[in-house]
Amino acid sequence: MLETKYPRIGETVLSETLANGLRVRVIPKPGYCRKYAFFATRYGGMDMRFRLGGAWRDTPAGIAHYLEHKMFDTEDGNALQRLSRNGAEPNAFTANAMTAYYFDCTEHFEENLRILLSFVSVPYFTQESVDKERGIIAQEIRMTEDSPDWRVYKNLLSCLYRTNPARVPIAGTVESIQEITPETLYDCHRAFYAPSNMVLCVVGDVNAEAVLAAAREILPGEGGEDIARDYGAAEDPCVYRPSVTFAMEIASPQFLVGFKCPAPSEGPELLRQSLIGELACDVLLGDSSPLYMRLYDAGLINGSFGGDFDQLPGVSYLYAGGECKEPETVARAILDEAARLGREGVDEAFYRQIRRANFGASLRSLGSFENIAVGMADGCFRGFDSYRFPEVYDSIEKEDVEAFLQENIVEERRAMSLLVPAKGAPA
Amino acid sequence: MDPIRKELAPGVYLNYVHAVKFKTGLLSAQLVTPLGEETAAAGALLPAVLHRGTPRHPDMRALSGALDLLYGSGLSFAVRKKGENQCLGFLAGFIDDAYVPGGEKLLEPVADLLGEVLLAPALDGGVFRADYVDGEKDNLIDAIRAILDDKRDYADKRLLEEMCRGERYGVSRLGTEAQVAALSGAALYEYYQTLLTTARVELFYCGSAEERRVEDALLRALSALPHGERVAPVASERRAAPAEPRLCTERMDVTQGKLSMGFRASTEDAHAMLLANLLFGGYSNSKLFLNVREKLSLCYYASSGYHRSKGIVTVSSGVEFADFERARDEILAQLRDVALGDFEAWELEGARSVLVSAVRSREDSASRMEENTLGQAATGLWETAGELIERLNAVTPERIAAAAASMTLDTVYFLEGEGSAHA
Known part of the structure; x- marks a missing residue:
């Protein structure tokens, strides 16, 4: 081998x-x-x-x-x-x-x-x-x-x-x-x-x-035919519907705001895109971001708040949310913060701090055999080497993250999913 | 790889595991105190308030930033129930020395941060900052309400509340909404001062550092810990089931019903009971899984858990509303089979090998070792992995049947949908 x-x-x-x-x-x-x-x-x-x-x-x-x-x-x-x-x-x-x-x-x-x-x-x-x-x-x-x-x-x-x-x-x-x-x-x-x-x-x-x-x-000695799949017509950059509200038996209202990002490429670029998306998410609204603390101190979000960046065949999106009584205020604050970062740029020291933290988190996730195996399989299927993340982090600069935020965290690409308690808010 | 246990100061213990195979070091500091109706809410609120800031890192952003610079180290608070004790404190995860790109040492600065959040809170006029207390009270109330959102957790919690009413075991580790709402910053600060001098302190480390270095780092980080008469954790109280099982039904707007059942197991043969539970409903080859789920398709999940220190067994399942009584009767019938010794050799050996394998692989996970060590410290039931495996291997089918026969149904809890009706 x-x-x-x-x-x-x-x-x-x-x-x-x-x-x-x-x-x-x-x-x-x-x-x-x-x-x-x-x-x-x-x-x-x-x-x-x-x-x-x-x-x-x-x-x-x-x-x-x-x-x-x-x-x-x-x-x-x-x-x-x-x-x-x-x-x-x-x-x-x-x-x-x-x-x-x-x-x-x-x-x-x-x-x-x-x-x-x-x-x-x-x-x-x-x-x-x-x-x-x-x-x-x-x-x-x-x-x-x-x-x-x-x-x-x-x-x-x-x-x-x-x-x-x-x-x-x-x-x-x-x-x-x-x-x-x-x-x-x-x-x-x-x-x-x-x-x-x-x-x-x-x-x-x-x-x-x-x-x-x-x-x-x-296992069989023969492979198999290469199966073509149909994931539907290419998606346009705008969201299908701006929001949906659903009532169910829950204690507090919850929400997720999502931003539709361009379809991912396959191959090594996929890993790079995925790490850029995660860095952008943390720079914008991670635990140590200025926005997170402002929202938390104002009581608009609590510890359940978090976000991530996901890539599936033909789709990629950044999303964030949690329990929240004023989802629209929080979503607006996210959009405004992305606009500010686009305008003023991301602080270089803060960017390096986030990149260091994400490298550490990626490394620590290898403590799980499940994470290792899922990463390996995903890499094999989509053409990247999941263990190359240290080199890929080295190659990402704050300008990559700024460009990602400017392009994607904008009103036209935003959708909201809201959950409300079925019988009105609890007393 | 059982931990080495050492008393660093009266009532302050370090549990140390030397391991070079992990990429992440784990450090934990927990205050262990008897779980009580009056103090549970304060105990649950405390670590959240401590986690908000210190004089050196006055807000969450400063604290998160410090952790980012330590290569994304994690520092989280935990509130756990072990036996009839509440354990509250902090857990830190950080890259092991061998993998830190700059060759920096992370153990010492991480231990310092851990000691800082535990012992040096941000204060205002000698008490906790009011905005931090109020904010975390709101968050804790939200967390208590949110238990309702996961109907499985909710049903399990409700079962224990009903079954163990009046016992420490029935007290929720988070307290109740009303108790949290009633807490004042002054009362919380007073409770904090009491805990620091009376609670048992359990420290845990797993990683590549030598014991001496870990001890030094922790002694320095915790040098502000006051001396005091530390109270030993309480042993769980055993009670008998009532003559007639209690039945409790609630209605909610849900699509799937939840059926939870609680039993009192009077046996002292914990090792036979561990296996009896596994065989009954503890894994994917159990009687509940094979019969209630696979054969009868009555539910998506039906599983049992043995609460060893308390001597109770709980069953939790998700069923169609109309199948409530059928599922309950079938669960009881499966238990009767175990108690009558009506199980095959492969059922016992399967259960035994799954359990032995789980005990053996504990040393592959620092967090499982931490969890297990804390549980043993809080319940006083010390047993090494080797001893446990040896005792499990000695259990006979007769002992399993006798253990299962000692189980008496105490409480049945059912969560059903609005407008659904069962006979």
Whole structure:
């Protein structure tokens, strides 16, 4: 395997691409008991319309997530239980552009890895098992619909975007999942679970050659066709709807303000754009920004306030919010502060302070095996090396951040998602 | 890698873990005090007010800026409940020496900041600044109200309130809205002075620095800590379940019902109970998961937790309103199976290996070690990872059945939707 050393962050990565196109990454962690395997496909909630066998296919919202649930079924029983019996802690998630299956264990690593590779690569669905899952997933959707954090975020995306499927809930709706059949699940598996569309990432003190051997032995020898996906017409720079208000059973009003940024590029530039977006967010409204303290001292925001910058296929946006009784005042203050920074420039010392803090936070996030694996997989899928962040930070200057703020944090690109207590504010 | 424990001063303990494998060092300073109805709100408010500023860093921006310059070190406050004690204080995370680009040492300046927020608050006329107290009172009230926003947390909290009414365990770690509203800056300052001289102090460090260096850094940072008669944490009180289980129902505008159930486990065999709980509803191969969720599709989640120091087991689940009674009966039926010893060898071995693996991998996470050490210090239930694993390995199926049989249903809490009706 190819060994790459990253001395600035004290990491080493062993990598190899198998003949079937599977990308394998092993991150050695000497001294750890935990061993972590993460097997991911570049397929998520957004990939509803795609081309398979020469024809465009439309699949129901929530199908990638439904498939994730059903993958644990095997002809010999449930893989979740087989892994649990071995003392492993297995789980999975479906994101907008990725579905991942993983486990954590201290013993029987290679046996567990074989179980993981096998159940994810061999689909086994029956009408009965697919029907039975509908009740469980419907309950999961209902639970999510009661979550204010989810609601305020989902409503924001549906304001920012007109056609991009980022606006559709990943798990779909109780109605949309009614149409899902074993046949559609098999088709989606065939389209997206080919080794060439997947990444296997292992973190821990393991034998890397044994990881490769297991992958070669268990996975199909052939890759798969390159699947075209349709994310809808290109989005124009303006928001789809300026705001939406939703009433639900919550204690205090909440909000998110979002700013629609240009579609991200793929490749190394993506990492740079993402770090610039995060720096801009922190310079503008992070914990140590002048704006944050002003709003906090005025009682307009509390510790729940925060922001971030996200990039999904075809979309990128900066957003911020939390509990707030005067969301419009706060959103206006954010716009005014961005305008001021554009006009007067960002203080050089403050910029360097934020850049240093973000470098430290990025480094500290590598304490989590999950973060390492998600970053690796995302990098493989979208063409960047997540461990190159120290060099990328070095290359970003305050002018990059100023340009980002000037271009993006403007009225036309703003959308508001508001949540209000269903029965008026509590006494 | 169990921590080395040392009494630095009467009632002030350092728990030290030497580890070179982490990129982040962790430092924690906690005041441990019995959880009480009258003091919970003040205890919860205190670290938030302390976190607002010090004479050297008079506001949040100055404090955040200092942390930014220490390579984005984190300094957060925490209010935790361990057994029947409230633990309040600060946790700091910072890059370990080997990875600091400039070769600077971060332990000492981070320890100084930690000591500063704990012991040197920004004052005005000898008491806390009124604007800081008022602002944080509003925030704490918002946080108490926000528990309602996560219906799962809310249901679990309501269950404990109902089940442990009149016990320290039923007191919310954040206090109540009314108690927070009634707090004056003067009363809070007085409580702070009392805590500084009476609360047990638990310090924790995990990272690459040698013990001597950590001790020196902390002794310097905490040199302003007054001497006093420090009170040992209280042991949890055990009570029996009532003759008839209590039932509590609430209605709200929600789409999914929440069913929480609380049991009193009278057994003293905690290791058998740990495994009985896991087998019953503690992980993804448990009876609740496999039967109530997977086989009957009654709910999206149904899981149980064993509160070891208190000797209670709680079950929490999300169900359709119409399935409330079916789910409750099914949960009780699954428990009966465990108590009758009606489980397969693989169920026990699966539970055991998951638990042993979790204990073993504790040393891979500084924050889990901190959490665990604080819990042991607050409950007095000291046990090394090796001892715990050995005792878990010795548990027999008979002991598990006996432990489960000692569980009696105490309280059922149900959150249902507006207008929904169950028989």
